[in-house]
Structures are given as structure tokens and as C-alpha cells.
Amino acid sequence: MSHSHRELELLDVLKRLGGSARNSDLAKALDVSEETVRRTVKTLSQTSDVERVRGGAYLAGTQNDPSFFRRISQRTDEKRLIASVVCDVVEDGMTLYLDVGSTTAYVAEDLRLRKNLTVVTNSIGVAQTLVSVNGNRVHLLGGEMQEDDRGTFGHDTYTQVQRFALDMAIFSLDAVSASKGFLYQSSVESQLSAAIAESADQVLIAFDHGKLGETAPYVGPAADSVDYVVTDRAPEEPFASAFAEWGIQTLIASRKN
Template identity: 25%
Template structure:
């Protein structure tokens, strides 16, 4: 089979199944896993699919598991606001920070004073919130618009983050578990968060009680990457202390 034909069939399979593993494609096309990885890399560059750890997902499947932003905003609002209030105190003048597209970081953005700060984000709502703060420079990632979360995702978003190294990342997730680590319901959001973590000096997770001891679909990172974990007063702190790395500081909002 010629390479263009194989590429066409790979895209068809992923669009039909929504996700596929490298080893499955390797067996199906009787080629090495390394060949399949190169195929997926080329197809991702053409925006035909989104690579994942060990496979790929369809580009048009990005929002399937994501709760609409307006619905998420009202879930545990008070707890998220308590966490955000503490998070603001960890931001200093002249900091360069990442903010993800979570509702908790939007609350953080709403609380930010007009200070000398550079914020990089994939969230349209965070960027809009900070637009009237004259001292805050806002840099947005590129990417494909997720209409569910009003954020930018996909390979372009991930690649744009690779060009920056920042002081701190503030992000949230859908699940935090002793075995599965940090996870999210949406693969494309997980990819963006993972790259933000990679390019940050300090990693700060904002977590309300409902996410603790939960597993979600898409793995982000191991909990050992965390420098600081900010939680609300309903969080099971004893459980968290028993599973996080010794160097991880737990702060209660």
C-alpha cells in the first residue's frame, strides 16, 4: 500500500472510531509502530487528527466529553472562588504565568488586580476578563476554537506554548487520583495543560473537593509534578497528604 493511501485510510478509521491506538494501526497495515507514529505526526501537521499518548483522536471529537462552560461555572462556585482567592496571593509583580481554560482560573482572573504581569492563556474568557487591566499583558495561544469551553486547542495551541517558559502555571482538572494522577475529561484540553506544565518553573493545581479521588478520561501528568496544591475547605486533606509528593505544598482556601 502506498503511503498516501495508508494516510487516507488512517484518517477514515480515526474519524469513524473517534480514537485509535498506534499498535492497532501497526497490526492493521502490517508496518512498524515507528512508521505509524511518523504517519500520525504528518497527519497532525495537516490538522487531520490530534495525536495522543499511544495513539490519536479525531479532530471533530474535541468537545464530546466536555461540559459546556456555563454549566461548569455554577458547579461548586463558592469552593472554586475560595481556591481562586488563595491563588491570587501566589502571583507577584513581574510574573509571567500560564492560565488554562478552567472555570477556577477564570475566577482567578476576575480577582487579579491591575499589576505588572504577563498572562499566557488559551481561554478567550480569561483574555477578555483581563483586557481592561492596563498593566497586564495578555498573550493568547493559537489553535482551533473549542465552542464548548471557548478556548483554543489542538496541535497549533500546543506548539505555540512550546515557545514560552514561564514562572508559574495555574490550572485545574477533572480528576485527581493516587494511581491515575491528574486527568481531564477532554483529550485536547489535557494536551494543552500538559505542555503548560512542561514549560513552567512552578506548577500550581487549583482543586475543589469534587475532583479528589476521581479518575477522568485523559491523563495529564503524574501528581509528582506539583509544587503547590490549592484546595477548598471541603477537601479531604488527610487523603491528599497521603498521596502527594513530600515536596508538594498543600494550601487550604
Template identity: 30%
Template sequence: MADSKLKIDIRRNKILERLRETGVVRVTELSRELGVTPVTVRTDLASLEQDGYLDRVQGGAVVKERMTEVQETPAKGTEEKLAIAAETVRQIPDGSTLFINSGTTTRYVATALKQRKGINIVTNSMAVVAELGDVSGIHVILLGGECNAQYGYTYGEDAKAQLGRYRADLAILSVDGVSVEAGITTFHADEAMIDKMMMERSGKTMIVADHSKIGRAGFTCLAQISQGVELVTDGGCDKEKVARLEAQGLRTTVV
């Protein structure tokens, strides 16, 4: 019994080690690498999620924000996202109409938008509504639909139908990965269709992503790298990876 428990602990520690290295783990890959069934892997992930080490998503699991903050001091991570948000808002003129999705960095963008006037926002993020819902000079529409309470966003057919009634000057999206190989990606498949529609129904798309997202790939592709998208990231990014993205036509601002 004790030996069985030890094997479980070793296996779960290996899962956490991989998660810290890559930020994302997939059930199929873990099953192959650890020599266990997908059912066993899912059981391990469920236990680790219950203990607060990770968040499960379709097909695998992602690192919790607080685990990333252990590797990078919280102050540094916050400062980087604040700088990205400030640069993003600097490029937004008063009177703009915006689509904004959910995410930590877009929440910082919402806070920075309080300095703007005459802004109209359509969002599926409850955090954005909480930040800007009662701010004078800013009008916010929250998309209805199904609710992901854990991550604070709405999604589904009702949300898509409502979004289809609007167009925006700019879509501001927080994503989980930007790479030449995988394109612009997210871990949340249920929100992906909302993100895609925001990109399609706006004149321009701005991706706000800190350096940890550059070169990473999530589960669901929103779009390939193209000239119609701009990336705002921080100075901690891998310059070679950024250069490769720019060679594919991605306009990049590093703050």
C-alpha cells in the first residue's frame, strides 16, 4: 500500500514538474510518457486540481497563475502587465468601440481605460464589467450566455448571437500562446469561438500577452500569425522568438 502511494506521488510530482516547465500538460502526452492509462492521468489531474496546483481544461491542464508567480515575483509580473496595458490604452483614442475578452492582462487594460472618454465596450469578461461598469464616459455591454464562473467569462450560442449584432474598431484579446508554429492560441475551447468572432468583427486585433506566452501553444487556435494582428508584450520576451513572429507579418510593440 505504501509502495503504491509512493508511485502515485512520484507520478504526480513528474506532472507538476512538466507543468512548471511548459505551463500546460496534455492527457495523451502524459499517458504515453508515464506509461499509464488516460483515466489514471485524469484522476491525477483531478487530485492536483483539488489540491490547488493546476486548473483542468479540455484535454489536459494548465498552470495556476500563482504557480507562475512563484517563479517570477508577483511584483514583476504585475508591473509587466501594467506596462502592456498602459501601452495598449495609449494607442486607443477617445470615442473608440472595443471588443475585450477575459484574462488577467485585459483586466489591467480595463483599469487603464478609465482615463479615456466616450468608449463603448462589448465584453464577455465579468472582471471588465466590474472595473468599468459604473465609470462615467464608458459604456459596457456584457454578452449573455453560459457562464464559466471559475474564470469569469460568458460563452456559448447566446453570447455568439449577441456578439453578431456588433462591430468594433479594435478587439483586445488576452491569449495563452503566440507562436509561429501554432499561431494565436488559448487553453479555453469554450471561449475560443467568442475570441474568433471578436477578431472577425473588428477592424483590428491587438493581442496583449506577457513574455511567458511568447512561443507557447494552447489547445485551441484562434488565428494564424498575420499582418492584421498586433502584439503588445514586455521586454522579458525572447528576442529571437519575437523576430520570427515579426518575419511572419506580426506587428510587435515591446514595452
């Protein structure tokens, strides 16, 4: 079945946003009303191209449940601010690693402003966002697909990423502990992030303030290997002291007055 120009545009934006988005974000990206987005999503759901959820949509076949959608649709304003600051840190021509996190999906969108990047990623969404943009070269790592994260993990993933001389690794995470460091719910994701952090020249971790004080069972990159954290609120104690002790530069993404 052929699609209208508007439907094709909406599908393209969903792909660039990692496969899912809120109606408000789709409306902003397409410069149309949310009602137009809702009508377009409804039509695409009837052709089984997208699935509708409350307040948004996600690409059909990318996930069996909308858990990734829930993550990417939480604190979207904060994630956009964080992404803008991360983009300021990145320079044209860098070789970067980006992971599968929902915050990283927003970072990838902003990195479309940079030129001649070499992007290494295990995220399908990140690869789709940055390929064929401003002279970028994108390498999607192999490995076993994790459906919920829309990314690859495992021995093959780690082996392939070792071929690259990374100027910077950009990670998201699930929780931050002032005593244990940067934490993940997935053991394979924590192992991959920790291994990549050891070889990258610089390590940046981006997260919204809601991750501070949360808990997760697996430790990711060693705290003293991290160069930057980018978040949307200035960390209070004990996190401010912990970041200072670990030698981490904290960058705050705040709204401009």
C-alpha cells in the first residue's frame, strides 16, 4: 500500500527518534498540529506500520511492548536539553561510540549538526538517525539483538568495537549511586559499557536527574574513568562530592532565560 507524503515523513521521524515518540514531539518535528499527527498515526496503524499507545506511537515490529517508548517519552524536555549540551562537547571529525539508551537517542538527533563523524553504535535507532548525514560514517556493531533495547550485545559486539580508536564514548544508564557509581539493569549492557570506557580517550555519561539515587544491580564504567556527566539539574550531596572525588566534570543542561 502506498503512503502519502505526510505518512512517509512521520515514519522517517519515528525512525530517527529511535522507533518511538510522543505525539507532541512528532508534531514539533513535522511542524504540524498534534491533531494532524493523531490522524496520520491512526491511518498508519490501520496499515500495521505503527502501533498507537497513549500519547504517542512506535514502529510496528520493533518491540512487543511499548517499554522503550515509555523510556524515550519520559522527561523529553530534559533529554533535549541534555542532548544539546552533549552536542556542544562533541567536535566535528570525532570518532564516537553511542549506546542504546533513550537519552542517547536524543543525543544522536542533535549530532546531526556535526560533520564528518565516525559513529560506532550498537543501537539501530542511532545508526538510522546519523547515517548519510553531513559526511558521517556509521558502523552498526554485530551481535545478538536485544529486542527491548533495539540493539546488539555479546562477544561479537565487544570484539568489533575494539577495532576503533574512540575519541569519546557516550553512554546513558539506569541509575547513579554516590557509593557504587554508574549502574545498569542489564548485565550485558554494563559489561559492554565498562569495557568500552577502558579504551575510549574520553567518557561522557548523559542522564536526567531522575536517575540520581535510583538503584540497579550491575556496575558499568569505573567511576574514575568518566570525564563528563551531563544532566539537567546540579547534583546535590552526596553526588556533588562523589563526582568531584572521581574527577568528573559536571555539565548542567538548563533552560535559557
